[in-house]
Amino acid sequence: MPTPAPPTKMPAATAESAAVAGELHPPRAGVASLDNAIGHQNMQQLIQLRWFAVVGQVATILVVHYGFEIRLPLDHMLQVLACLALFNMVSLLRSRSHRRVTNGELFVALLVDVATLTAQLYLSGGATNPFVFLFLLQVTLGAVLLKAWSTWTMVVITSICFAGLALFSRPLALPLDHDRGLWSPYIQGMLVCFALNAALLVIFITRISRNLRARDARLADLRQRASExxxxxxxxxxxxxxxxxxxxxxxxxxxxxxxxxxxxxxxxxxxxxxxxxxxxxxxxxxxxxxxxxxxxAGEARGESSEETTVSTFLDDLVEEWRTTRPVEDFEYDNHFGRDLPMVSDSALKQMICNVLDNALEASPHWLRLEAAHDADALTITVTDAGPGFLPAILKEFGKPYQSSKGRAGGGLGLFLVVNVARTVGGRVAAANRPEGGAVVKITLPLAAIVLEEEETEVDDDADDEEALAAAGRTIGMEGNERNRS
Structure with a gap:
């Protein structure tokens, strides 16, 4: 007998339920892209499970017709399945586009599944078919996936279909042997229908819960980002x-x-x-x-921007920092290797100095900075021999006002470091060393900080200064553009 069209994974509720009064709203572009991705996942899930429904219906029809020797109109029922398979192929082509999956599309897809189920039930006993209770599964899917008006429309449509089957379909020629228990074909059909309903609902609700948790985590991250x-x-x-x-x-x-x-x-x-x-x-x-x-802060950035290289930028930064801080033993290892052109940027410079200043305060007797070229990124590792980070600080690393120094307003240095790194697509990680002390590792993508060669090959001096100024502004602005997209 017919099996139901399978569910998708995400309810139609979107950003309206994610933001409440008094909370910061995450960036609209991020929410829209998240909803769009989930819509496409729903479509893919629906397509995959509908293929399973087609195969299941074929198997059920053949078992009932040949195994139980209950005569069914095979030609007509297989034609209905062919139409369902054709609709699924059209849905597959649609899913490959990047257009947003709307509530209307999900509603139409579920209506097609209801129509297919109704046609199959009409050809195989109507309301007396034990698989008629699969209408409840369709209503459940609508309640989770669709908006309120669409869900109530599904309730009305499935009720009309059930009533129509009771009025117009021809019952199956099944013996009234309910007293045989599980040996009764009708009881067996009801058992299969119940198990199928239960299994699909468990699978569906489990995936819904997992997707909702992932979506809530992503929205929380976007909201935290907006706050920071x-x-x-x-x-x-x-x-x-x-x-x-x-x-x-x-x-x-x-x-x-x-x-x-x-x-x-x-x-x-x-x-x-x-x-x-x-x-x-x-x-x-x-x-x-x-x-x-x-x-x-972005003011007069182009006026003092100058072309340099990654290694020179790091060497000059370390030299300036070493001569202006009372550090006793400072080790500096530059393993960047092949040098690349870049614009000396004060935000990057201040970010690295903040990490060094924090390490110096924790470990005034010894400090180490190591720079390396790791794949397509610049990695800067600062190591100290201090007491290390408290577990609570590591857990909330990069959050504002997380400090063990006991000063009002403390804990902003690493907060700024994390956010400056994030604006250029980088990341900052911290850990405690087994032998004592702490390690802070900054990873910056070279694509965000390195100048392309064609940008520096300018014939006239004025154009060269303008290109350097623009490149300097780009380093500070690139992360904001990435966040908005």
């Missing part, structure tokens, strides 16, 4: 505003110190002159830090 990016925007605005405010007093102090240097009282006293020179050096360093903050 909003947090970074707020921090960037605050840092940019502070940098602008600090620019004027720093410039004033630089002018005053320059005037002091020329005063006789200072120029005649070597000790005071040395102190003035040291103050000027520190003021210059503060101005450089302020400029770096503005560059990281």
């Amino acid at each position: 990016e909003e947090h970074i925007v707020r921090m960037g605005l605050l840092a940019s505003g502070a940098a602008h405010e600090l620019g004027t007093p720093l410039a004033t102090l630089a002018v005053i110190l320059g005037d002091w240097r020329r005063l006789p009282h200072f120029s005649s006293d070597p000790e005071l002159l040395t102190e003035v020179a040291e103050m000027e050096l520190q003021i210059q360093r503060c101005k450089s830090i302020v400029s770096g903050i503005l560059l990281s």
